[in-house]
Amino acid sequence: MKELFTNKYFILLLVVTLILLTAAALYTSNREEMTFGEDLVGSVITPFQALFSSAVGATEWFFGYFSNVDNLRVDNAALTQQVNSLNDALRQVEHYKIENERLKALLMLKEDMTEYGIVAAEVIARDPGSWYSSFTINKGRSDGLQARQAVITSNGLVGHIHEIGAGWAKVISIIDTQSSVGAMVARTGDIAVIESDIELIRNGLCKMTHIGKNANIMTGDMVETSGLGGIYPKGILIGRIKEMSPETSGISQYAIIEPAADFEHISTVAVLTAYPNE
């Protein structure tokens, strides 16, 4: 035993362990702002990630171009038809938009998305571990971003900025086990919390918990952010209810949510930098 404690390698191992445990205790509680060292390491690795990401994108595009020529012809015909019908719909929408704006002005209501400050960013890498659903984006503090800002796609809510460096940021998605989102069922107004576990992450799903036993929620109901919790603004689409089940305790129920955003193929996101005053 005495030999072990006089062994210099063992002492080295012990010292490094203590340093790491101290660092873990210091940085785990509040890791929104990265330390200089973390930012430096990230700034070295992210250019490689961006390079490999664009190489993968170019390869996929190249092979996809040749393998999908037949599909493209069929798609082209279908899309031409769709464009014609969409043009008709667009004229109708323009008409409604003008009318809507006039009514809004009358009611002195504020517009939604036009009042958000939005910064577009590219997803350049995924989490090194397979347990998480988080990713790295190519924008950071120097682009005006901050920790705890919401991240969306055109389909719906993606997550929020967890940690931020000078030119990069780590985003935790809403299907990650570390995420917790205040949610509301659009039709009924029921408030609940969106969470996840490793089984749901694997299937690209998440779970809405703390739903009252008597809540009148149905499969297919749309779920959006409630605005509670301080990170996500109210009214951003999260997804649809896939199935409802009672909790084992029997006093509440939970729902499996199919998120609107496609987390498997996410490549471009928008960070909400400013929210409208509600």
Added chain:
Amino acid sequence: MSGVIYTILTVIFCALQTTVFEHLKLFGTRPNLLIALVVCVALAHGALAGGAVGLLCGVVSDIMGCGVFGINSLLMMYLGAGIGFFSSSFYRIRSIVVFIFAFAASFTYKIIYYFLVFYIWGKGAMLFAVVNEVLPGSLYTAIASVFIIKIIQFVNGRFSARAEV
């Protein structure tokens, strides 16, 4: 000099693991190239180098990931140092040896990680994690390590040849 090479390999493997291998999933999972690197270095150079590269790879994983800071650093450092003690047992490192050690190291790492970060907090069933992540992930990591040891041996060969000159 080999320290610089292993630092560069760590950066490249981390970048590959988080980008290219996201599109090359096997059984729904990615290999952990950094664990494979730690195992290969530990077998080729011993406990001190294994522990040092383990610490480097762990710190990089902790910084680039969103999990609890420090857990990867500690686990990878212990794995590197532990496997390094076996390095003198092998006159020549065969692929099968690397495969077995990488599988065992990855399996141990993933089980401990799952237990500490998910199981005790009730965030995932053990059987699901073992069947869907621990076993396939360890197998893929072991396969990757067979290729990585060739890179390590190539780097070592170049440096020993240069030293002889």
